[in-house]
Amino acid sequence: MTTTTSPSVDLGWHMGAPSLAIDPDALSPERMRARFSGMRETSPTVNVWRGAGPVSALPRALRNDIDALTFVPLGAQTPMRCDASLAANHTDGIVVLHRGQVVYESFDGPLKPHKPHVCMSVTKSLVGTLAAAEMVAGRIDPDALVPVYVPELTDSAWGNATVRQVMDMTTALQYDEDYANPAAEVWAYLRVAAQLPGMPAPAGSPIGIRAFLQTLRANGTHGERYAYKTVNTEVLGWILCNVTGLPLEQLIEERLWTPMGAVQDAYFVVDPRGQAGAGGAFSGALRDMARFGETMRCRGFFNGRQIVPEAAVADVERGADPAHFAQAGYTLLPGWSYRNQWWMTHNAHGAYCARGIHGQNIYVDPKAEMVIARFASHPKAASANTDPTTLPAYHALAQHLISAS
């Protein structure tokens, strides 16, 4: 980063063409919001085809009792209405499924039902699910060391890390993911990944994500604590591609979007090598994210077929060690864990979620038979900015759906 001012750090994701140099207004919240519904307008992308089959049904049974539902935001005293929370946390669109039916839906601003929106780190949960499927099929051994699948990483931080440690982000990396730190390595990653369109990697940088991964080094002992670092997902994606012999976009297309009967093509932003960014570069339509969440809730079965192996979903639901997670210091997420690239609440409903910065979510509540897919464009990156007005709202809604059923 060339600047340390807060807005440019928070809005770094959408810097680019038209860049600040030619458009001083490019970092406004309004422009960022438009950008999130059109990442391909500033970056090279690779398409994820929905397939030639029919769009799967998402029956509608809209309820009028959700807008007025209230919850108490984390750290607050005063209840907030659900409809008021949408503006408060910069929601671009939200779909709530109950028992597979759309009970609530809202689109706002530039987001339309047919427009893919950036998923940020929700991408990781797609990749983790596919990797879990390969694990239960026996094609990836979670206890194997990473170089078994990616020899190029032998001398890197991952040379002595297991796939399981990568999956659950318990590797010890010399790598800072704090967006508020302009010197954090995450900025170098985003630049080599070509995810900051106006800011190419400096001359002499590794070319592309995979070359960059090879330069990273360990800092400590793997497997002792959870530490959320996006580069782990890039390693996982590399493993997945090598094991299957397919690029990531084709895996998502053939194994998820086409069998799910997605309504719309999706896409990945690609790096200068044409590599899809596994850590956060996916854009999809909101209702398709809901379809994916519903697939998970139904233990892999959706659109009349078993899309994800049930054992892979069970391996997600199992969760990981909350003691590892606790060391990361997420005070808003007590007792949670991180498993197969999913965030596990370990609450009484067994809820878990996919989470992306600026407010992207898929929230699966098995007990309430509820799935929420949500896109947002909160001006600040960290999820801590949206958690207070989303997590308790999701849980209140889940409880309401249970009691109203």
Place this chain on the structure above:
Amino acid sequence: MTTTTSPSVDLGWHMGAPSLAIDPDALSPERMRARFSGMRETSPTVNVWRGAGPVSALPRALRNDIDALTFVPLGAQTPMRCDASLAANHTDGIVVLHRGQVVYESFDGPLKPHKPHVCMSVTKSLVGTLAAAEMVAGRIDPDALVPVYVPELTDSAWGNATVRQVMDMTTALQYDEDYANPAAEVWAYLRVAAQLPGMPAPAGSPIGIRAFLQTLRANGTHGERYAYKTVNTEVLGWILCNVTGLPLEQLIEERLWTPMGAVQDAYFVVDPRGQAGAGGAFSGALRDMARFGETMRCRGFFNGRQIVPEAAVADVERGADPAHFAQAGYTLLPGWSYRNQWWMTHNAHGAYCARGIHGQNIYVDPKAEMVIARFASHPKAASANTDPTTLPAYHALAQHLISAS
């Protein structure tokens, strides 16, 4: 251009990411071929939605007598079979409609039915058709001067040009479109239009297509001779956007792709301002290009509705002055003219076509009730490389369909 070697000139369209600097193989014909079926993988793009309606029918009535049909290539003595011509002119895909039915279809290499392929200057005919529709609706006066619609062009070459002169490319511009000349202004255009991904415009260049247009100057008197210059289409696109208040991608979406019942989303490569390139930046699926050709053949009526006003198609079919066209010296195209961004053969069948470099075509033969849509990746840009094995083949096929009916 920084090099004068023939391959880089001929293959200039696909220079880019991964650029030559990191991938010496990026200019190989194989890679170019792949690139043409995935322009968005190296450039920012804006989507053209197909809409939420059903895909329109393209009934199939495949014939087995077309492969063996022969024709004599222009300038040759020996007949060639139609099937042999496909490889000879680097065809990626071809669809032939007769009376609205698919009588022949072939896909080869990376092109698939659902994959948009770059249309190059076939794009111009889409724009010209929409502009003709605005003319017959009375919203664009062909005799008005360009600055009536685009005041920013008052001091440019187009300050005293009429819209009709822009439509039919009879403006006199100080601007060379010869790809074989490394100093030609067309290379500056392609760079400011961000259509050479590895070669951004040099520092100090105008930013984006519209700024570049304002720098161009006249060279002679408008209206006296035909001279094919892509920048005219960019001016036409600008006029169209100002008159309708809509960006080009939305015009194509709402007025053509959605009512046509296209099977697949299409897209434009955009410049650093996010502006769709009207001169050659469109990519669409082959069968959708055939649908558009069929719409023209049926005088604007397709998919159960009048998509293009019949009077606009008639205004295309009217053609322009072959005497103007003759001065451009296209020895392979005797007696042709250029009208509303379409190439008019003035042959006995009243055939006309959309043409793009490297071999892109939509060929409409009203008398034979035939439409051909074709994508190719001939290693050399100029259409003179593909005309000898396409134009006589198309006409032979038309005659065959008439006599076999």
